[in-house]
Every structure is written in C-alpha cells, then in structure tokens.
Amino acid sequence: MDAGSHRQAGTVLRLAGITKRFGTLTANDAISLSLAKSEVVALLGENGAGKTTLMNILFGHYTADEGTIEVFGKPLAAGDPHAALTAGIGMVHQHFTLADQMSVVENIVLGTVPLWRPGYDRNAARARITALAADYGLTVDPDRLVSDLSVGERQRVEILKALYRDARILILDEPTAVLTPMETAALFATLKKLVGAGLSVIFISHKLNEVMAVSDRVVVLRGGRVAGERPIGETSAHELAELMVGGELPTLGVAPSRPGAVLFELSSVSTPAMGGQGLDGVSLQLRGGEITGLAGISGNGQAALAALIAGTLQMTGGGIQVGGRRVSGWSPRTALENRIGRIPEDRHATGMIGDMSVAENVISEAYRSRRFSRFGLLDWAAATRFAASIIKAYDVKCPSPAARVRLLSGGNMQKLILGRALDGDPDVILASQPTRGLDVGAVAYVHARLVEARDRGAAILLISEDLDEIQVLSDRVVVMSRGRLSTASARGERSVMQLGQLMAGHGLAAGDADAA
Amino acid sequence: MRLEPRAATSLGVNLAWGAAAIAATLVFTSLLVLIAGASPFTVFYLVARGAAGSQFALLETLTRATPLIFTGLAVAVAFRARLWNIGAEAQLYIGAVMTVVLGTGAIQMPSAGLIPLIMMAAMLAGALLLLGPAVLKTRLGVDEVVTTLLLNFIIILFVSMLLEGPLKDPTGMGWPQSKRVIAEAQLPRLIKGKRLHYGFVLALVSAGIVWVIIKKTVLGYEMRAVGHNAEAARFAGIPVNMVLVKTALISGGLAALAGFSEVAGLKGNLTLDLSPGYGYTGIVVAMLAMLNPLGVVVAAIFVAGIFVGADAMSRSANVPSYIAQVMVATALLTMVTAMMLMRYRIRWRR
Numbered sequence: 001m002d003a004g005s006h007r008q009a010g011t012v013l014r015l016a017g018i019t020k021r022f023g024t025l026t027a028n029d030a031i032s033l034s035l036a037k038s039e040v041v042a043l044l045g046e047n048g049a050g051k052t053t054l055m056n057i058l059f060g061h062y063t064a065d066e067g068t069i070e071v072f073g074k075p076l077a078a079g080d081p082h083a084a085l086t087a088g089i090g091m092v093h094q095h096f097t098l099a100d101q102m103s104v105v106e107n108i109v110l111g112t113v114p115l116w117r118p119g120y121d122r123n124a125a126r127a128r129i130t131a132l133a134a135d136y137g138l139t140v141d142p143d144r145l146v147s148d149l150s151v152g153e154r155q156r157v158e159i160l161k162a163l164y165r166d167a168r169i170l171i172l173d174e175p176t177a178v179l180t181p182m183e184t185a186a187l188f189a190t191l192k193k194l195v196g197a198g199l200s201v202i203f204i205s206h207k208l209n210e211v212m213a214v215s216d217r218v219v220v221l222r223g224g225r226v227a228g229e230r231p232i233g234e235t236s237a238h239e240l241a242e243l244m245v246g247g248e249l250p251t252l253g254v255a256p257s258r259p260g261a262v263l264f265e266l267s268s269v270s271t272p273a274m275g276g277q278g279l280d281g282v283s284l285q286l287r288g289g290e291i292t293g294l295a296g297i298s299g300n301g302q303a304a305l306a307a308l309i310a311g312t313l314q315m316t317g318g319g320i321q322v323g324g325r326r327v328s329g330w331s332p333r334t335a336l337e338n339r340i341g342r343i344p345e346d347r348h349a350t351g352m353i354g355d356m357s358v359a360e361n362v363i364s365e366a367y368r369s370r371r372f373s374r375f376g377l378l379d380w381a382a383a384t385r386f387a388a389s390i391i392k393a394y395d396v397k398c399p400s401p402a403a404r405v406r407l408l409s410g411g412n413m414q415k416l417i418l419g420r421a422l423d424g425d426p427d428v429i430l431a432s433q434p435t436r437g438l439d440v441g442a443v444a445y446v447h448a449r450l451v452e453a454r455d456r457g458a459a460i461l462l463i464s465e466d467l468d469e470i471q472v473l474s475d476r477v478v479v480m481s482r483g484r485l486s487t488a489s490a491r492g493e494r495s496v497m498q499l500g501q502l503m504a505g506h507g508l509a510a511g512d513a514d515a516a
Numbered sequence: 517m518r519l520e521p522r523a524a525t526s527l528g529v530n531l532a533w534g535a536a537a538i539a540a541t542l543v544f545t546s547l548l549v550l551i552a553g554a555s556p557f558t559v560f561y562l563v564a565r566g567a568a569g570s571q572f573a574l575l576e577t578l579t580r581a582t583p584l585i586f587t588g589l590a591v592a593v594a595f596r597a598r599l600w601n602i603g604a605e606a607q608l609y610i611g612a613v614m615t616v617v618l619g620t621g622a623i624q625m626p627s628a629g630l631i632p633l634i635m636m637a638a639m640l641a642g643a644l645l646l647l648g649p650a651v652l653k654t655r656l657g658v659d660e661v662v663t664t665l666l667l668n669f670i671i672i673l674f675v676s677m678l679l680e681g682p683l684k685d686p687t688g689m690g691w692p693q694s695k696r697v698i699a700e701a702q703l704p705r706l707i708k709g710k711r712l713h714y715g716f717v718l719a720l721v722s723a724g725i726v727w728v729i730i731k732k733t734v735l736g737y738e739m740r741a742v743g744h745n746a747e748a749a750r751f752a753g754i755p756v757n758m759v760l761v762k763t764a765l766i767s768g769g770l771a772a773l774a775g776f777s778e779v780a781g782l783k784g785n786l787t788l789d790l791s792p793g794y795g796y797t798g799i800v801v802a803m804l805a806m807l808n809p810l811g812v813v814v815a816a817i818f819v820a821g822i823f824v825g826a827d828a829m830s831r832s833a834n835v836p837s838y839i840a841q842v843m844v845a846t847a848l849l850t851m852v853t854a855m856m857l858m859r860y861r862i863r864w865r866r
Contacts, residue, residue, distance in 0.1 A: 022520075063863065312750055332751055333753040335753075342751070344751055352745075352748060353748045354745065355744045356740065356741065360737065364752035365752050365753055376733050377732055377734070378733065378737055
C-alpha cells in the first residue's frame with residue numbers, strides 16, 4: 001500500500017506538538033502524529049519512549065502541557081476521558097477491561113445503554129454484534145461468559161466493543177503480546193478488513209517483524225521524541241531497530257552450553273490454579289550450566305510453576321528434588337536455603353516493596369543472617385553497604401541506598417532484584433519474565449547476567465512469553481500449555497511455528513507431560 | 517479534578533499541607549463556634565489556656581495524654597503491619613481487669629515486685645485478647661476489623677458482669693465498681709499532690725521502646741515489610757503470619773498498659789467509665805502521628821490538650837465542650853487529607 005494516497009484520503013487524527021512533563025522528566029516532547037483514513041500507523045518504541053503517555057493524553061487521562069489534538073478535523077477536549085470515545089476512537093488495552101462473569105453481549109453493550117433506561121434490546125444488540133463479527137472475521141460466541149473465553153477471543157471481544165461504539169479509529173496497545181503466532185495472523189487479517197472498510201488503526205508495538213507486516217507507516221519514538229517516521233516500503237527492520245535504540249544494536253553472543261548435573265528436579269508436580277491455571281503433573285529437570293527456556297501463552301500455568309519454585313504456592317502432588325535430595329516443606333525460605341535465586345514475574349507486586357528503601361529491599365531475603373542482624377537488631381550499616389555494592393555492580397541509577405524503590409524505573413528495579421537474587425551465586429535461578437517491560441539496554445543487561453550465571457554453572461529456568469527471548473537465550477526449550485509441559489527440544493530444533501503449535505496445545509499428547 | 521502521584525515528596529510541601537490542615541481545622545471549628553454564638557478567638561484562647569495555661573492545666577493534659585499514648589502506640593504498631601486493631605478499648609479494659617484482680621490484695625509483696633508483675637499480667641491479657649482475632653485472620657482469613665471491633669462490646673459487657681459479680685466492691689454502696697488496689701500496687705505520683713503519675717513516664721519509655729522496635733529490630737523490619745507489601749514480604753521469605761501474630765501480641769499488650777496505668781496510677785479502681793473511648797481515640801492519635809511512635813506522644817498530648825482545654829473553656833464560655841470532639845475529628849480528617857496531598861498533586865481540568 002502506498003502511504004501517500006492515504007494522506008490524500010483525509011486525515012482522521014492529528015496530534016500536533018504534544019508535550020507532557022512530569023517534574024523534570026519530559027515524557028512527551030513536541031510529538032506530532034497524523035493518521036489518515038484506512039491507514040495503519042505503527043507506533044514503535046521501547047518502554048519509556050512515551051507511547052503510553054501519548055495514548056493517555058489522547059484518552060484524556062492526562063492533560064498535555066502543550067499541543068493540540070484534532071479528530072476528524074475537530075479539536076478534542078483535553079482531559080476528558082469520554083471525549084475520545086464519543087469522537088470515535090476505540091482502544092484495545094494490553095490488559096483487557098472485561099467483566100469475567102458477564103456474557104460477550106453484555107460486556108459489549110455495557111456502558112452504551114443510558115443508566116435510566118431499565119432494559120435494552122438484547123436481540124438487536126446481539127444481531128449487530130454477530131454482523132460486526134462476521135464482517136471482520138472476529139469469531140466469538142456472543143452468549144458465552146467472558147471467563148470461558150481464550151485470550152485471543154477476549155481480545156476479539158475488546159475489538160468488537162470498540163466497533164460496537166462506532167469507533168472509526170482503533171488503537172491497539174501491544175495486541176500480540178498475549179497471542180499465539182496463529183492468533184496473531186488472524187488478528188492481522190482482521191486489521192486488513194478493518195482498514196478495507198475505511199477504519200484507521202494505530203498499532204503500538206515493539207516487535208519489529210509485526211510492525212513491518214501490518215503497518216503502512218511507522219512512527220518511532222525514543223526518549224519522548226519522534227526519532228523518525230517512515231513509510232513501510234522505504235525502511236527495514238534493521239533501520240527501525242536502530243531508530244528505536246538510537247545507535248548500534250547491542251548483540252548478545254551466547255556460547256554453547258556445557259550442561260552439568262541435574263541441580264533441580266520436579267517430578268509429576270500438580271498445584272492448585274494460579275493465574276487461571278495450575279500445574280497438572282509437571283516433570284522438569286534443570287541442569288547446571290544450562291538455560292532451560294519455558295515458552296507458553298500467558299495463563300497456561302507459568303505463574304503456578306514460578307510460584308511453586310519460588311515457594312509461595314504449595315503443591316498438591318509430586319515432589320521437588322534439589323541437588324538430588326528430596327526436599328519437603330517447600331517455602332520461600334527453604335527455596336532460599338537450597339540456594340535458589342528467584343526473579344519474580346511482577347517486580348512491583350512481588351519483587352520489591354515500593355515504599356521501602358533500596359537497602360531495606362535488597363536485604364529482604366537475607367536479613368536474618370548474621371551478615372545483616374545480630375541479637376534481633378538489624379545492622380543498617382551492613383545493609384547500606386550491601387545496597388551500595390549492588391548499586392555499583394549492577395549500575396543501578398538511584399540517588400542513594402536510602403531512596404524509596406517506588407521512585408526507580410522498572411529497569412533499575414529489575415537490576416536490584418537481580419542483585420539480590422544472584423547474591424551468593426545461587427545454584428538454581430528462576431527467572432520469570434525477567435525482561436518484561438524493560439528497555440533494550442536493560443534487557444541486554446539482564447540477558448548478559450543470566451548467561452554469565454549459566455557459564456559459572458548455575459541451572460536456569462527462563463519463563464517468558466517472548467519467543468524471541470526464549471530462542472536467543474535457551475539451550476533447551478520446553479513449552480507449557482494448559483498446565484502441562486511438552487518434551488524438551490535443543491536450541492533451534494523446533495521452528496517458531498512448531499513451538500506455536502505446542503503453545504496452542506496441539507500435538508501435546510498426555511504422555512508428553514512426563515517426558516520432559 | 518484528578519490526582520497525580522508526586523515524583524518525590526519534599527519537606528516544604530509536607531509542611532505547607534500540614535499547616536493548611538491546621539488552618540482548615542481552625543476555620544471549620546470557628547464556624548461552629550460562631551453558630552454557638554461565641555467569638556472564635558476567645559474560644560481558642562480559652563482552650564489553649566485550659567490545656568497549657570498553668571501548671572495545673574499542663575499536668576492535667578499530660579495525665580489525660582497518658583492512656584492515649586498507650587492506645588496510640590498499640591494502634592500505630594498494628595497499623596504498621598496492616599493489622600487493623602480496632603479493639604484497643606477491649607484490650608485496655610482487660611488490662612484494667614488484670615490490675616484489679618492481682619492488685620486488690622490477692623498478692624501481697626512490695627511494690628518493686630508487685631507493680632512489674634501486674635504490668636506483665638496486664639500486657640499478657642491484652643496480648644492474648646488480640647491473639648484470637650490475629651489467628652482467625654491468618655488461619656481463616658476472618659476480617660480483624662470486625663472481630664476486634666465486636667470484641668470491644670463483648671469485653672465491656674464482660675467487665676460489667678465482673679463488676680456486678682466477682683469483682684464487685686462489697687463496700688461500694690452497690691455501685692458497679694471494683695475494690696481499690698492496695699498501696700503497693702499503686703503507681704506513685706510524679707509530683708506530690710498532683711494527679712500526674714508514673715504511668716506517664718512508662719508511656720514515654722514505651723514510645724521509645726516501640727520506636728526502637730520499629731526502626732532497629734528485625735521484627736520491626738518484618739512488620740513494616742508486611743505492612744507495605746505482604747505479597748513481596750512472603751516472596752522474600754518473611755513469615756508473614758508469624759509477624760502478624762507477634763504484632764498482635766505487642767499491640768494488645770500496649771493497649772492493656774493503658775488500662776493498667778489508669779487503674780494503678782490514676783483511678784485506683786475499675787469502673788465502667790474507666791475509658792471514655794481511649795481505645796478509639798488511640799486510632800485518631802496514631803493516624804495524626806502518621807504511625808510514628810514518637811509522633812504518637814506529640815499527637816496524644818495534642819488531642820488530650822484539646823479535650824482538657826475544651827472542658828475548661830466550656831466552663832467560662834457558653835460553648836459546649838463537645839466542640840473538642842469536633843475539633844479532633846476535623847483535625848483527623850484534614851490531616852488524613854493533607855497526608856494524601858503530600859503524596860499526590862491535584863490537577864484541575866481546564
């Protein structure tokens with residue numbers, strides 16, 4: 001498609017000179033962006049580049065310090081969350097905003113019926129939803145409860161919700177993060193139909209190949225500014241990546257692994273559900289000097305596996321062996337005593353205590369040892385020294401060990417967690433989504449530290465929803481689907497499509513679960 | 517209007533909002549005073565004079581502050597760990613009960629042994645009283661707000677039963693009151709002939725100890741970690757339930773000291789009007805102090821001063837002493853609002 005022709009078709013959305021400051025930080029610096037009818041514009045940038053702030057301004061959650069927004073030629077009222085909706089802009093968030101215990105129809109109609117009207121014409125709504133779904137290939141049963149839907153189906157409901165409200169501009173925030181490769185392909189087909197019908201789409205992503213596949217034009221943000229704007233036909237994934245990072249790409253050379261003894265083993269472990277799914281007879285061996293990557297779509301039991309290894313979830317069956325010895329009474333403390341370093345999935349909720357200081361946070365796993373306390377009294381001097389050493393060794397950007405962790409960026413928080421987890425060279429490392437939400441520089445740093453730990457002989461389990469990350473780092477890959485594990489494959493043995501099949505739960509025979 | 521989090525809190529902002537809270541409290545109560553037909557300036561002057569205008573006033577304020585320091589500390593300790601102990605009133609009464617059970621002649625020994633013994637027993641009783649709700653919370657997830665609050669009524673009725681039965685003073689002319697504690701069980705007065713007693717010193721010492729516990733000890737660290745983020749604390753291997761139980765024991769013990777100190781230091785016996793809601797006012801004191809143990813001392817003296825001052829004021833000006841309740845309540849609301857504004861910034865929609 002030719003980007004130029006779309007511009008002539010008329011601009012539907014124009015953001016001009018948007019600037020937003022938070023204290024000394026300029027989150028958006030004179031960002032201008034336009035969107036034409038029937039156009040897909042990709043908004044590309046690392047976390048912290050200003051994408052989310054820009055969209056929050058568009059949707060009235062923040063008020064811009066400078067700049068104007070025009071929708072279909074009319075200025076958009078600033079700071080009013082309803083203005084964007086009524087102007088015909090629909091947003092599909094990365095984290096869905098659906099009511100689980102209501103049906104698809106109810107979710108879509110929710111909020112469109114005035115409060116004072118006691119009922120709504122369910123059949124008319126249903127018919128309209130069915131028609132929209134058929135038009136755009138958004139297959140979903142309108143009468144099912146949202147809680148019974150898969151992640152891909154829920155996303156379709158979100159898109160239908162926007163279309164039902166007559167959205168002419170659709171904004172998708174990292175829509176593929178939760179999808180299998182097949183579902184992603186289906187989503188892209190839907191997007192093609194939408195723009196074919198005259199809608200316009202803003203596609204927010206940091207995945208280059210998807211941006212190249214789906215968009216007509218790319219706007220790259222970096223550090224709150226527009227780093228570049230290219231029609232898709234005149235650019236390459238490599239150029240976009242360099243625009244995103246602002247220079248040469250960091251590369252990670254991973255040397256071949258030298259697997260050692262089995263340091264950690266799960267045998268037919270089952271757990272209660274967590275994050276929607278529990279483990280169902282999972283067996284897994286982690287060898288020293290090897291990174292085992294665990295791929296899977298969010299909500300297939302990864303959360304339960306991570307919590308089990310971390311010690312916060314109890315198993316209902318099976319056993320854990322560390323260094324060949326069976327361990328009973330598994331808890332966070334026994335995990336630590338058995339030299340397991342843990343990087344949790346959610347930095348804010350689980351990893352760090354935001355309202356406590358850096359020093360207080362880094363000692364949270366070891367405060368009881370003689371290193372940090374004597375006779376029930378904490379040795380704050382030792383804690384401060386330890387914090388300072390992590391700040392230095394891991395290059396954490398923070399004013400002092402006394403700074404509150406809440407004020408740090410995600411990347412710096414993750415470095416503190418790394419420093420805490422890797423302190424004392426643990427034998428086994430659980431890294432659950434260790435780079436989610438980090439910028440490229442921090443991602444490279446985390447990866448390098450994990451490989452470094454592997455090379456000194458640690459057994460590492462890397463749980464990630466990012467297949468690229470899994471493929472780059474893992475010496476061995478297993479796939480989790482509906483609480484079960486696939487067989488393991490060596491680096492490069494299975495293609496992305498084969499892994500995708502496993503992620504979707506195909507070809508995962510019951511017997512496979514025990515074979516890993 | 518919306519709230520945006522501040523990137524950093526600054527001392528200037530905090531002081532400004534604190535001052536604004538005090539100003540708002542004064543303005544609001546002034547309006548009520550005007551409605552009552554008096555001059556706000558006269559009333560505030562009389563309250564201040566009644567609270568601290570003379571040696572008598574000041575000692576009276578400190579005497580009234582003593583139980584509030586204990587209950588304030590009890591609440592501050594518990595709230596730090598997000599254990600919502602609303603039952604300081606009941607713990608206070610159970611501490612008072614232990615004081616009269618042991619201190620009215622059942623045990624005969626010198627003060628040096630008897631007073632610490634009674635103190636320990638009172639603390640133990642208060643601690644055990646909060647243990648139940650804490651275990652119900654950690655084992656079964658029962659909301660401690662409900663259990664501790666309702667225990668207040670149960671314990672007060674229980675005390676009422678005791679005062680009509682086993683603990684009733686046979687020489688009390690039929691009043692529901694206990695026998696008086698023996699001389700060896702009494703806390704001495706700080707100044708001869710005045711009401712201020714060694715309970716106040718004990719309260720100050722307790723505040724110091726609680727401060728050390730929270731700031732310097734492993735347990736205090738665990739309590740704060742659990743209070744700020746229980747999930748992260750659990751992940752890091754902090755025994756969350758055990759910490760909550762220990763917190764409950766300390767909190768209950770502190771609140772019971774209020775009852776001990778009121779009986780052994782001031783009143784001499786147990787009656788049903790021993791506490792005019794010191795357990796609940798302790799929540800106000802702890803919140804005003806932002807849960808800081810040393811701040812609790814200041815806040816308790818402040819709140820006690822308003823109550824004592826308002827009593828004196830209502831005798832000379834024609835304004836009911838209930839204005840004190842309104843002032844304290846308003847101060848709490850404005851301070852809580854100010855504390856939020858110290859962390860968030862208001863954005864007005866253009």
